[in-house]
Amino acid sequence: xxxxxxxxxxxxxxxxxxxxxxxxxxxxxxxxxxxxxxxxxxxxxxxxxxxxxxxxxxxxxxxxxxxxxxxxxxxxxxxxxxxxxxxxxxxxxxxxxxxxxxxxxxxxxxxxxxxxxxxxxxxxxxxxxxxxxxxxxxxxxxxxxxxxxxxxxxxxxxxxxxxxxxxxxxxxxxxxxxxxxxxxxxxxxxxxxxxxxxxxxxxxxxxxxxxxxxxxxxxxxxxxxxxxxxxxxxxxxxxxxxxxxxxxxxxxxxxxxxxxxxxxxxxxxxxxxxxxxxxxxxxxxxxxxxxxxxxxxxxxxxxxxxxxxxxxxxxxxxxxxxxxxxxxxxxxxxxxxxxxxxxxxxxxxxxxxxxxxxxxx
Numbered sequence: 001x002x003x004x005x006x007x008x009x010x011x012x013x014x015x016x017x018x019x020x021x022x023x024x025x026x027x028x029x030x031x032x033x034x035x036x037x038x039x040x041x042x043x044x045x046x047x048x049x050x051x052x053x054x055x056x057x058x059x060x061x062x063x064x065x066x067x068x069x070x071x072x073x074x075x076x077x078x079x080x081x082x083x084x085x086x087x088x089x090x091x092x093x094x095x096x097x098x099x100x101x102x103x104x105x106x107x108x109x110x111x112x113x114x115x116x117x118x119x120x121x122x123x124x125x126x127x128x129x130x131x132x133x134x135x136x137x138x139x140x141x142x143x144x145x146x147x148x149x150x151x152x153x154x155x156x157x158x159x160x161x162x163x164x165x166x167x168x169x170x171x172x173x174x175x176x177x178x179x180x181x182x183x184x185x186x187x188x189x190x191x192x193x194x195x196x197x198x199x200x201x202x203x204x205x206x207x208x209x210x211x212x213x214x215x216x217x218x219x220x221x222x223x224x225x226x227x228x229x230x231x232x233x234x235x236x237x238x239x240x241x242x243x244x245x246x247x248x249x250x251x252x253x254x255x256x257x258x259x260x261x262x263x264x265x266x267x268x269x270x271x272x273x274x275x276x277x278x279x280x281x282x283x284x285x286x287x288x289x290x291x292x293x294x295x296x297x298x299x300x301x302x303x304x305x306x307x308x309x310x311x312x313x314x315x316x317x318x319x320x321x322x323x324x325x326x327x328x329x330x331x332x333x334x335x336x337x338x339x340x341x342x343x344x345x346x347x348x349x350x351x352x353x354x355x356x357x358x359x360x361x
Contacts, residue, residue: 043204051200065090071102078105082112083187086119089133089195093119096128115180117188135188142189142206142216143272149185149223150268152178154261156230157321161257163234164314165250167242172234182227189220215335219271222328226264229317229324240310249311252296256318259285263325270329274336279329286326293319 010022029035032054042052067085069078085093095109109129113119118135156175163171193213196203206213245253263282270279296315300308 041201043200051203053200063090064092064094066094066096068096068098069105071097071099071105073105075104075108078108079112082109083116086112086116087187087190087194089191089198091133092122093131093133094128095131098127100126101128115184117184118191140188142192142208142213145185145189146216146219146223146268149182149220150264152182152185153223153227153230153264156182156227157233157257157261160230160233161254163237164240165245165254167237167240169237172237175234176231179227179231182224186220186224189217193217209339211335211338215271215331218331219268219328222324222331226321226324229321232317233314236310236313239306239313241306243305243307243310245307245311249296249299252292252299253311253314253318256289256292256296256315256322259289260318260322260325263322264328267325267328267332271332271335274332274339276333276336279332279336282329283326286322289319289322 010024012020012022014020034040034054038054040052040054042050044050065085065088067081069081073081082093082095097105106124106129109131110121113121113131118133119131120134121129122132123130156178159171160175162168163175192202192206193216196206196208196213197210203210203213208216263285266278267282269275270282293315297312300311300315303311
């Protein structure tokens with residue numbers, strides 16, 4: 001055996017006619033309560049390494065996280081803390097207060113459970129609330145989450161511009177409320193990636209590599225930020241009131257909105273297809289929008305009061321959305337270089353199937 005830099009070396013030995021074996025470090029085996037006859041699983045990784053993990057136990061309490069909070073904690077601060085605990089990915093989350101939990105604290109916890117994907121109230125006492133993650137280790141496919149987020153963000157962009165053109169507060173409110181749907185998907189994806197980083201078995205169920213998880217997490221953040229800018233456009237309805245937007249400016253903003261939405265769609269397409277040329281086109285379009293922004297901004301200098309402020313907000317949000325799409329395009333270029341599109345595999349021979357086939361040999 002050789003040990004260096006925290007790595008344990010083992011010589012490969014051959015037994016019988018065609019079987020290769022290696023020994024396991026005793027400390028690792030003992031620390032996990034393993035012994036002779038127990039089963040280990042492994043999965044090949046894209047970099048050629050193997051991940052080894054023990055069989056999950058049939059019984060035992062799921063991991064529980066106990067969070068101590070005070071009743072005088074600000075509502076928003078408590079909600080942020082709960083989001084952080086949710087992303088950490090514990091199956092059971094117990095929120096406790098030193099004394100009887102106030103109705104206000106309990107209401108924040110209930111609101112949190114209703115807005116997240118997975119947590120359900122399992123038990124309540126005078127001093128605590130216990131939440132259980134009912135989604136567990138059977139997550140939604142991460143690429144499907146990204147596609148769903150894009151559909152929602154695209155609809156929010158369209159409706160935000162419709163509310164802006166018509167000065168319709170009901171459409172604007174609907175856009176603002178839908179932002180929560182995008183946020184909850186983003187937090188859910190963060191939780192799944194965090195869990196995969198901690199447990200190789202979850203990474204296998206995701207059928208993604210760690211670099212792919214990182215890429216999709218970055219894409220999710222981009223979509224969440226673009227949704228925030230759709231909300232900002234919708235909020236200008238209140239600022240503008242009955243102020244009329246000049247037709248020429250309205251046409252310019254509509255064209256920029258269409259270009260921004262197309263840039264996002266093309267960036268996501270290039271991420272899936274690893275199309276570097278399309279990704280570069282998205283980056284170039286964002287740079288062109290900067291020049292167009294300067295032209296529209298010059299037009300706004302002749303406007304006054306709330307009209308100038310509201311239109312400036314819309315203009316800035318459209319430009320920022322285009323640049324977020326550009327960020328996503330750069331991520332797509334990085335992914336294309338790191339992992340070029342592979343030849344299509346035969347049906348039923350994905351990463352999990354290959355791992356099972358190797359393990360059976």
